[in-house]
Amino acid sequence: MDLHIDEAWKEMTNRLTSWIDSLIVSLPNIILALLVFIIVILLSKYFTKLTWKILSKSSLQKSMKNLIAKLISVMVILAGLFLVLGILDLSKTLNTILAGAGVAGLAVGLALQGALANTYSGIVLSYIKHIKFGDWIESNDYEGEVVDIDLRAVTIKQSDNNLVYIPNKLVLENPIRNFSTTAQSRVILKCGVAYSSDLEFVRDLVCKTISSHFDKVENTKEVIFLYTEFGDSSINFEIRFWINSTSSLEVLKAKTVAMIAIKKAFDDNNINIPFPIRTLDFPENFKFNKPTNN
Template identity: 50%
Template sequence: MEEEFNLKESLEGISTKLISWLDSLILNLPNFLLAILVFVIFVFLAKYIGQLLNKLLGKRVKQDSIRQITVKVSKAIVILIGFFIALGILDLNKVLTSVLAGAGVVGLAIGLALQGTLNNTFSGIILSFLPELQIGDWIETNSYAGEVTEINLRNIVVKQSDNNYVVIPNSKIVEEPFKNFSRTTRSRVMLNCGVGYSSNLEKVKEMTIETISEHFPSRGNEEVEFMFTEFGDSSINFVVRFWADATKNRDLLIARDIAIIEIKKTFDKNGINIPFPIRTIDFSNTLNMKKPD
């Protein structure tokens, strides 16, 4: 009998609780629907603001990565504002406080667990606003060389001259030095060569400078520099340094190719020899091969 009474009392308590919850749901239903409506409006508003910012920045900002990051951050901020306003409509101040406190704890835990990922993310933000590195530039870094095709919050994508893509983490770019060919329109090309020991060195120097100057005109205070560097095994070696239009490594290769062809033509025309590596063998024998008597 007592057990039946306790069961009946428990069922009544459960039903009373369910009824109170239902009453609260009915009373708060307008606020609940309004909160959902506000949040949905802010989601669409974030999308619209993102599109608007993308168009405005597309006309003024050349760097695609800056535009992408700005749009993503702006959309996230608008959605967060809508989320907090929705909680305020539901009169969930305690829940809001708990969410903020929990977000802090969770954020700390995630930050410790994802140090490498966050490092790449912050490095990506730095690279996006770095004028020395932009999409379309030809760079050399971390033993790779190629054209930058993408900069995002995790990595940059480099298209190499062999048409293959290399994905490099942002932190590697920030921490390691990189060479950017596209930041300057002119580059100095260095070409090494050698002439035979019987050559007229003054004539070699004059002809080389004249040939290079003809095909690669100097600008401003630029000049063609020629210097003999050493007495080699089979030739007297020199280096010639000149300026050429170059924004990528391929341009330097083309300039060096033209210079080699034209210098060879000039040397052949004037009888200047570019010797093969040679080795002189002395067959003289100072030993007495006769047997002693």
């Protein structure tokens, strides 16, 4: 029993001694590898800042610039790792790592299909010019200002100041309504007047009122006034005019100003905006049965 213990102890001692000898022999390479790795980390940070400086002069979006800077940083670090493994004479380990990375990459790709789709969509959205920071858009039944585009989602701020995060894949695959592609927006307002109203006077009054309350509308020709139908209790009309804004909130504000101004103008000129009413016609010989008190 003691003999086996002695042999095991000697075997362990010999192995430790050989490992220490190997470590001492490889110590210069290890120190060099550490120095190279530190230099690579510093270089990756430098190239990231340099990339940001170069791309700051381009028209690419912030998310696209961030993605390019990160990719260059990762490439520099990977190149440094390969160099470190070569210094440590671990070429066989490098081949094993590459083979394992291929299998692991396939498994990860299958497991993260949705995330990768959003990442790809984020890259595309960052590159195209149809949507950018500050635009007022409508997508997937949500409307607001684009405040961020990253590799996962498009962030929009609604008119009530709430943030909505829409996955990039949904934004790319569904229609996008961009209100900021033009410099102006059209305001459409519907109303109605009583059948007894002078329709020509109403038309001229509404056009004059709108022109006097908005800077963009310089004359009555820029206001489109259309009578649309004979309603149940009113003759309905529609007015259209432009404002110098692409924000949906500003359109609502302009509509509010127009409604207040039109209502005041109608009140000053005794023009009635009727509400739905119902008239009951009774036969001439119709008799009301009065309730009797018991």
